[in-house]
Amino acid sequence: MRVFGIDPGSERTGYGCVESDGRRHRLVACGAISSPPDTAFPERLRTIHAALARLLIDCRPETVAIESLFHAANVRSALKLGHARGVAMLAAVEAGVVLAEYTPAEIKRAVVGYGRADKHQVQQMMKLLLGLDEPPSPHDAADALAVAVCHVHCTTGGAAIAGRAAGRQRLRSWRQVKPADLGI
Amino acid sequence: MRVFGIDPGSERTGYGCVESDGRRHRLVACGAISSPPDTAFPERLRTIHAALARLLIDCRPETVAIESLFHAANVRSALKLGHARGVAMLAAVEAGVVLAEYTPAEIKRAVVGYGRADKHQVQQMMKLLLGLDEPPSPHDAADALAVAVCHVHCTTGGAAIAGRAAGRQRLRSWRQVKPADLGI
Numbered sequence: 001m002r003v004f005g006i007d008p009g010s011e012r013t014g015y016g017c018v019e020s021d022g023r024r025h026r027l028v029a030c031g032a033i034s035s036p037p038d039t040a041f042p043e044r045l046r047t048i049h050a051a052l053a054r055l056l057i058d059c060r061p062e063t064v065a066i067e068s069l070f071h072a073a074n075v076r077s078a079l080k081l082g083h084a085r086g087v088a089m090l091a092a093v094e095a096g097v098v099l100a101e102y103t104p105a106e107i108k109r110a111v112v113g114y115g116r117a118d119k120h121q122v123q124q125m126m127k128l129l130l131g132l133d134e135p136p137s138p139h140d141a142a143d144a145l146a147v148a149v150c151h152v153h154c155t156t157g158g159a160a161i162a163g164r165a166a167g168r169q170r171l172r173s174w175r176q177v178k179p180a181d182l183g184i
Numbered sequence: 185m186r187v188f189g190i191d192p193g194s195e196r197t198g199y200g201c202v203e204s205d206g207r208r209h210r211l212v213a214c215g216a217i218s219s220p221p222d223t224a225f226p227e228r229l230r231t232i233h234a235a236l237a238r239l240l241i242d243c244r245p246e247t248v249a250i251e252s253l254f255h256a257a258n259v260r261s262a263l264k265l266g267h268a269r270g271v272a273m274l275a276a277v278e279a280g281v282v283l284a285e286y287t288p289a290e291i292k293r294a295v296v297g298y299g300r301a302d303k304h305q306v307q308q309m310m311k312l313l314l315g316l317d318e319p320p321s322p323h324d325a326a327d328a329l330a331v332a333v334c335h336v337h338c339t340t341g342g343a344a345i346a347g348r349a350a351g352r353q354r355l356r357s358w359r360q361v362k363p364a365d366l367g368i
Contacts, residue, residue, distance in 0.1 A: 042277040075262045078255055082266015089267065089272050091231055092224040111232055 001155070002028065004061035004097070005148030006052065007140045008084040010041065013048050014140025017059040018130070018148040022156030024150060027130045028059055030141045033177045044177070045087045047148075051177045052091035064092040065151035067143075068101035100151050110150035111150075122146050185339070186212065187304070188245035188281070189332030190236065191324045192268040194225065196274070197232050198324025201243040202261035202332040206340030211314045211335060212243055214325045217361045225264075230270045235361045248276035249335035251327075252285035284335050291327075294334035306330050 001022070007014035010108070016030035033051040035044045066088065072078035092099050105115035112125050123135035123142040129149060136142040185206070191198035200214035218237040219228045237311070250272065256262035273368050276283050290301035307319035307326040313333060320326040 041231075042273045042283050045274050046277045069263055072259050072263065075256050076261055076350065076362050078259045078262035079256065080264040081270075082263040085272030086229055086267030086270030089226045090271050090274070091283055093230045099226050 001152060002059065002061045003063045003148040003151045004056060004059050004066055004138055005144040005146065005151070006066045006088050006092075007147065008048070008066065008081065008088045009074060009079045010044055010048075010084045011138060011139050012138065013052070013084060013088065014134040014138070014144035015052065015055055015141070015144030016126075016136065016141055016148050017055075017061055018145060018152065020149075020152045020156075021151060025130050025152065027132065027145070029055070030145055031177060032140050035179055036119070045083055047177075047182065048084055049087040050093050050182045051178055052088055052162045053094065054182065055177075056091060056095040056097060061097060063098045063100055063151055064095075064119075065100045065102065065147045067107065067147055068103050090102070100154075102147055102150050102154070106154070107147050107150040110153045111146045131159075152182070185247075185336060186243065186245045187247045187249055187332040187335045188243050189330065189335070190248060190272050190276075191331065192214045192232070192248045192250065192265065193324060194228055194232075194264045194268045196322065196324050197272065198235070198326070198328035199236065199239060199322065200310075200329030200332050201239075202329060202336065204333075204336045204340075206323070206336060208254070209314050209336065211316065211329070213239070214320055214329055215295045215361060216322055216324050219363055225267070229267055231271055231366065233271040233275050233360075234366045236272055238276065238366065239361075240275060240279040240281060245281060246253055247284055248249055248279075249284045249286065249331045250276075251331055252287050253293065257294060261296060276306055282315040284338075286331055286334050286338070290338070291331050291334040294337045295330045313368070315348045315349040 002019045004017045014032040017028035019028050033048055035047050072081055080106045109115045110136040112121050119139040126128045126142045127135040136145055188201045188205045188270050197217040201212035203210045203212050217232055256265055292301040293299045296305050303323040309320040310326045310329045
């Protein structure tokens with residue numbers, strides 16, 4: 001099973017693709033999509049959409065897993081986040097991939113064991129579960145991997161087995177995707 | 185000058201394209217994009233994006249005008265609206281069209297004369313300004329035309345001249361766009 005997790009954000013969108021048999025997980029790719037700080041908002045959306053479209057072709061997952069959001073700090077941040085999440089969902093549906101959604105508490109429960117884990121704990125658990133030599137960073141990439149692993153656990157009924165990753169892996173699949181990489 | 189207005193919404197997205205010399209306006213096309221009620225949310229986003237992409241090719245505007253949103257009834261509705269607005273902005277930026285944003289109060293002031301006009305007044309004013317034989321309906325289409333006309337007025341410094349539309353027009357350019365029309 002190959003699952004592509006997305007942690008959408010207008011400043012930085014994390015992604016993480018995981019291959020798993022339900023018990024052992026292997027990192028396929030992870031990273032973050034970002035634009036230079038002075039990039040106009042519509043161009044940011046274009047970069048997120050184009051980068052995810054290309055990554056979905058490269059990674060060929062069966063499922064895209066994404067955090068379901070029913071809350072945000074305030075209406076303004078909800079609107080901005082909604083834009084980024086909208087173009088991320090569009091990339092998934094255009095790629096013909098099944099979309100699965102999980103609440104933040106479900107994700108943390110599935111990967112750390114309890115629903116109020118902090119970002120540092122999620123990063124450490126991703127390092128452990130994927131057998132990486134360092135925790136995925138920035139946390140957006142770790143959060144994206146977490147939602148992918150959450151989907152694996154929720155689908156297979158498997159529990160996190162720390163240290164039983166499919167071999168020790170270097171975190172070399174990490175990538176920072178910028179507009180220049182996409183030719184836009 | 186040809187301006188394409190969008191009134192985004194996950195249930196129904198209004199659009200309206202206007203051609204103008206700054207004083208006389210002509211309706212090019214207007215309508216609404218919607219999906220059957222049982223359509224999944226990601227598919228709705230796909231329909232909005234695909235329909236707008238096609239309409240922007242057909243209408244060939246120089247500018248896309250869209251309502252800027254910094255408020256919504258609540259965080260949940262802001263998130264949903266953000267998704268629809270995100271894919272709408274994406275369609276505009278992919279089409280290489282300039283994007284202009286106006287607040288709801290700016291739009292109402294520009295087309296009706298004061299910032300707290302209601303939807304019925306906007307519909308009636310669009311009928312008058314575009315010389316239509318009936319008000320554009322549903323109100324999403326009228327709101328989309330209003331943001332397009334607002335851009336014309338704000339760019340040319342022109343004021344609304346009721347009844348000086350470029351000839352009497354039948355509202356035959358109205359169209360309801362559904363997924364089946366897009367082959368998706």
